[in-house]
Amino acid sequence: MIPIAKPLLGEEEAKAASEAILSGWVTQGPRVKQFEEDFAAYTGAGFACATSSCTTALHLALKGLGVGSGDEVITVSHSFIATVNAVRYCGAVPVFVDVDDRTFNMDPALIEAAITPKTKAILCVHQIGMPCDVEAIVAIARNHGLKVVEDAACCAGSEIRINGKWEKIGRAHGDAACFSFHPRKVITTGDGGMVTCNDPELDGKLKLLRQHSMSVPDTVRHNAKEIIFEEYPAMGYNYRMTDIQAGIGIEQLKRLDGLVAERRKLAALYSGLLADLPVVAPHQPAWASSNWQSYQVLCPGLPQKAIMQAMQDNGVATRRGIMNAHRERAYSENEPCVLPGQGLPVSEMIQDTGIILPLFPGMSEEQVHTVVDELKKAIASVK
Ligand SMILES: Cc1ncc(COP(=O)(O)O)c(C=O)c1O
Known part of the structure; x- marks a missing residue:
C-alpha cells in the first residue's frame, strides 16, 4: 500500500525525546524555549510561542489580539474545522468568504463585501501548504483597522515573494501566524503548535495565557534563590507544549x-x-x-x-x-x-x-x- 503521508522521525528525534525525559524537566521548560528561538529564527519572526496544537495556537492568537464575544471574524469555511472552531472559542462569529478555485485559498476580492462594523479580524488560511495572498489581505485589513491571523497549520517551510524577496510564511506577515506539528504536517512533534509574531507585547500576552496566566512561570521560580509567589491576573489556559515534544521539534526543524x-x-x-x-x-x-x-x-x-x-x-x-x-x-x-x-x-x-x-x-x-x-x-x- 502506498500511504497518503508518513512522518520522518529518526534516531535524532528518539535521542532528543530520551534526553528530555532523563533531564527530569518534561513539560514546558528549556527545550520549549530553545525550539521557540529556533523557530523564530527560521521564519524570521521576532517571537515564537509554542503551544499544545495549532487549534490552541489559533485560539490564543485571536484572544491575544482582542477578539471576543459578538465580534465578527472573516475567514473561510473551506478549511479543517479547527480554523472556525477557534473563532467560536472566542465567542466571535465566523463570516465566510469563498476561495479561489486555483489556489484553494481565501479570495481577497471578496473580503471588502464581508466587512461590517462588528468585524474585528481576518483569519486567513495558507491551505495545504500553498501560501494565500496575505499581502493583499493585510492591505485590506490595515485600511479597515482589522487584525490578521494566519492559519499556517500546514505551512512550515512555505515561502512568499514580497517586494521581490522570498520570505518564509510565519515571518509574520499578519499580526500572528499559527502552525501545527500534527503528524500529517511536514514536521511533527506528535502534536503541537506555534504562534509567531513581531510584537513583544502580544508575545508576552500569549505566553501568559498559555500557562494559566501565571505571572511568574515555574521555570523562573525553580531557578530563583528567593521565594516568589505567583499571581493569576486573568483567566488563562493550559496550552503548553512539553519539553519532550520540543526536543523532537528542534531536531525536526533541522530537517525542514x-x-x-x-x-x-x-x-x-x-x-x-x-x-x-x-x-x-x-x-x-x-x-x-x-x-x-x-x-x-x-x-x-x-x-x-x-x-x-x-x-x-x-x-x-x-x-x-x-x-x-x-x-x-x-x-x-x-x-x-x-x-x-x-x-x-x-x-x-x-x-x-x-x-x-x-x-x-x-x-x-x-x-x-x-x-x-x-x-x-x-x-x-x-x-
Ligand atoms: C488549516 C488547519 N488549521 C488548523 C488545524 C489544526 O491543527 P492541530 O491538529 O495542530 O490542532 C489543521 C490541522 O490539520 C489545519 O489543517
Whole structure:
C-alpha cells in the first residue's frame, strides 16, 4: 500500500525525546524555549510561542489580539474545522468568504463585501501548504483597522515573494501566524503548535495565557534563590507544549529545508505526469512557493469516491480534499456563522472534486508513477 503521508522521525528525534525525559524537566521548560528561538529564527519572526496544537495556537492568537464575544471574524469555511472552531472559542462569529478555485485559498476580492462594523479580524488560511495572498489581505485589513491571523497549520517551510524577496510564511506577515506539528504536517512533534509574531507585547500576552496566566512561570521560580509567589491576573489556559515534544521539534526543524526540497521535487514530478489526465493539477502563483504538505487534484465531472475506492483497492491511499465547516452539522445546525448571499460555490466544488494524492519523505519516483497510473486506471474504470 502506498500511504497518503508518513512522518520522518529518526534516531535524532528518539535521542532528543530520551534526553528530555532523563533531564527530569518534561513539560514546558528549556527545550520549549530553545525550539521557540529556533523557530523564530527560521521564519524570521521576532517571537515564537509554542503551544499544545495549532487549534490552541489559533485560539490564543485571536484572544491575544482582542477578539471576543459578538465580534465578527472573516475567514473561510473551506478549511479543517479547527480554523472556525477557534473563532467560536472566542465567542466571535465566523463570516465566510469563498476561495479561489486555483489556489484553494481565501479570495481577497471578496473580503471588502464581508466587512461590517462588528468585524474585528481576518483569519486567513495558507491551505495545504500553498501560501494565500496575505499581502493583499493585510492591505485590506490595515485600511479597515482589522487584525490578521494566519492559519499556517500546514505551512512550515512555505515561502512568499514580497517586494521581490522570498520570505518564509510565519515571518509574520499578519499580526500572528499559527502552525501545527500534527503528524500529517511536514514536521511533527506528535502534536503541537506555534504562534509567531513581531510584537513583544502580544508575545508576552500569549505566553501568559498559555500557562494559566501565571505571572511568574515555574521555570523562573525553580531557578530563583528567593521565594516568589505567583499571581493569576486573568483567566488563562493550559496550552503548553512539553519539553519532550520540543526536543523532537528542534531536531525536526533541522530537517525542514531538506524535507521541503524533496516534496517540491515530487510535486513537480506529479504535475508533469498529470498533464495528460482529465484532472486539474494544483496551481502555484509566481509569488508563492508551497511546501506541498498535500498535493490535491480536482476531478470535475468524475465520481470522487469511486475513484478513491478504485485506487484504494489497487494499493494507493488517497484522501478527499479539504472540507467545508458550513456543511458540517456543528455549523449548519448549531453554531452561528454567516455565509455570503451567493453561498460558497467554489469551496463546495473543491470539496466535492478534490482528491489528495500520496506525498511523503522517502517516496520514490517509481511510486509517483504508480500513483498516476492507478489514478488513470481508476478514472477509466468509473467512466
Ligand atoms: C488549516 C488547519 N488549521 C488548523 C488545524 C489544526 O491543527 P492541530 O491538529 O495542530 O490542532 C489543521 C490541522 O490539520 C489545519 O489543517
